[in-house]
Amino acid sequence: xxxxxxxxxxPSQLWxxxxxxxxxxxxxxxxxxxxxxxxxxxxxxLTGVVTKIEWTNxxxxxxxxxxxxxxxxxxxxxxGYGPGVLYRTGWKRGISMKPGDTITVTGWRARDGxxxxxxxxxxxxxxEKLFFGxxxxxxxxxxxxxxxxx
Amino acid sequence: xxxRVLAVVVALTLSLPAQNATRDKxxxxxxxSVPRTPDGKPDLTGVWQSGSTVKGSWxxxxxxxxxxxxxxxxxxxxxxxASDRPAAAERAPYQPxxxxxxxxxxxxxxxxxxxxxxxxxxxxxxxxxxxFPTQIIETPKQIVILxxxxxxxxxxxxxxxxxxxxxxxxxxxxxxxxxxxxxxxDVTGFNEKTWLVGTGTFHTDALHVTERYTRVDxxxxxxxxxxxxxxxxxxxxxxxxxxxxxxGTRLQEYVCAENNLAPAFYERMQKNGINFQRP
Numbered sequence: 001x002x003x004x005x006x007x008x009x010x011p012s013q014l015w016x017x018x019x020x021x022x023x024x025x026x027x028x029x030x031x032x033x034x035x036x037x038x039x040x041x042x043x044x045x046l047t048g049v050v051t052k053i054e055w056t057n058x059x060x061x062x063x064x065x066x067x068x069x070x071x072x073x074x075x076x077x078x079x080g081y082g083p084g085v086l087y088r089t090g091w092k093r094g095i096s097m098k099p100g101d102t103i104t105v106t107g108w109r110a111r112d113g114x115x116x117x118x119x120x121x122x123x124x125x126x127x128e129k130l131f132f133g134x135x136x137x138x139x140x141x142x143x144x145x146x147x148x149x150x
Numbered sequence: 151x152x153x154r155v156l157a158v159v160v161a162l163t164l165s166l167p168a169q170n171a172t173r174d175k176x177x178x179x180x181x182x183s184v185p186r187t188p189d190g191k192p193d194l195t196g197v198w199q200s201g202s203t204v205k206g207s208w209x210x211x212x213x214x215x216x217x218x219x220x221x222x223x224x225x226x227x228x229x230x231x232a233s234d235r236p237a238a239a240e241r242a243p244y245q246p247x248x249x250x251x252x253x254x255x256x257x258x259x260x261x262x263x264x265x266x267x268x269x270x271x272x273x274x275x276x277x278x279x280x281x282f283p284t285q286i287i288e289t290p291k292q293i294v295i296l297x298x299x300x301x302x303x304x305x306x307x308x309x310x311x312x313x314x315x316x317x318x319x320x321x322x323x324x325x326x327x328x329x330x331x332x333x334x335x336d337v338t339g340f341n342e343k344t345w346l347v348g349t350g351t352f353h354t355d356a357l358h359v360t361e362r363y364t365r366v367d368x369x370x371x372x373x374x375x376x377x378x379x380x381x382x383x384x385x386x387x388x389x390x391x392x393x394x395x396x397x398g399t400r401l402q403e404y405v406c407a408e409n410n411l412a413p414a415f416y417e418r419m420q421k422n423g424i425n426f427q428r429p
Contacts, residue, residue, distance in 0.1 A: 031265060031266065031406070031410075031412065032260075032263065032265075032266040032412035033259045033260045033261055033263065033266070033412075035259040035426065035428075036258075036259040036260070036261045036415075036416060036419070036426045037412070037415050037416075037419070037426075054409065056408045056409035057403075057404050057405050057406055057408045057409065058268065058404075058406045058408075058409070058410055058412075059409070059411070061409075079411075081281075082404060083402065083403075084282070084298060084401075084402030084403065084404055085281055085282070087402060088208055088209075088212075088399070088402075090209075111419060111424050111425075111426055112418065112419060112422065112424055134281075139260065139263075140259040140260050140349070141255075141256045141259060141260050141348070141349030141350070142349075145241075145252070145253055145256040145349070146241060146242050146252060146256070146347070146348030146349060146350065146351050147241055147242050147244050147249040147252045147253060148241055148249065
């Protein structure tokens with residue numbers, strides 16, 4: 001559990017940090033296990049062109065054409081919150097992100113090594129940053145088991 | 151889907167304007183800062199978020215946390231999930247054999263989670279989620295609780311007895327009563343297909359849950375849960391949490407079966423021998 005401190009943290013950011021710490025105890029419903037599907041030790045940041053968005057429950061997905069240094073294009077799939085949570089997180093369906101937009105996504109790679117990832121933060125074509133999915137570790141039981149280990 | 155509200159919420163909401171008007175007229179009779187119904191009971195009606203202690207709208211209370219609003223740091227904060235033990239709760243007092251079974255699920259990162267199959271999460275698991283709002287509608291004779299997560303609902307008759315012919319269900323059978331200013335809800339009649347709170351927290355059909363809802367001011371309900379199951383626990387498991395009012399939040403549609411890829415993903419990984427277990 002890391003909270004990043006910045007040298008020039010302004011009061012409103014401090015308030016957010018305090019609020020964030022206060023909220024650490026909130027049990028969040030992840031529909032399924034992050035840790036089973038994704039590797040928290042494999043963070044990934046990719047920039048590409050959005051090709052498709054699926055606003056579906058229990059999870060939404062978007063697809064991204066990513067070009068490597070040789071110019072080869074690969075299509076990546078990223079998972080995130082369902083539409084209801086995205087709406088409350090500030091996403092505007094059909095407006096915030098559209099096919100053809102160039103965006104940057106930060107997340108974690110799937111354990112199966114395919115071009116599949118869990119998305120956390122998306123930097124939209126407008127420059128706005130929104131969360132598309134929860135932090136690493138959500139839904140797989142956390143760092144402490146619910147019973148004593150003997 | 152944006153803007154769509156559960157049909158049942160619409161129906162119930164449309165039936166309430168007269169009650170709301172009465173409630174507004176009776177604001178003068180509010181004792182302290184706890185809103186009350188015309189018959190003097192604390193009024194629990196509203197849309198709530200569980201587990202938070204922050205006042206304000208959904209956006210105000212969740213901004214920057216990754217639950218809602220925008221954030222700058224994708225690595226922080228690492229918020230506990232419904233598969234985690236709430237930080238304020240004691241660890242579950244399982245009997246040794248049962249604790250081993252819970253740990254097995256934990257080691258397997260909860261791939262046996264019934265919710266990953268889109269099955270109802272049960273009580274109290276559905277009630278302690280922070281990511282999805284809960285709507286409470288209070289009437290003199292019954293309390294209705296609507297959960298966005300998994301489209302679940304509970305109808306809680308007041309001063310009633312559990313039916314004699316209960317069939318086991320995911321959400322159990324709830325009856326309520328007022329003890330002073332606290333709504334006490336007795337829940338029984340569960341099947342064995344849900345988890346309590348946290349990864350692997352299984353139970354038997356002997357499960358008995360007692361919930362206490364106490365609205366302490368305009369913004370907050372103290373929510374205290376006692377979980378009993380003598381077949382797997384050594385003593386009652388008591389959890390204290392709360393619900394915060396989120397005025398202006400509307401429940402959204404949540405159709406879990408729409409595009410549920412998790413079970414196939416788990417199956418594929420196991421078939422291909424991809425290691426995902428905790429060390």
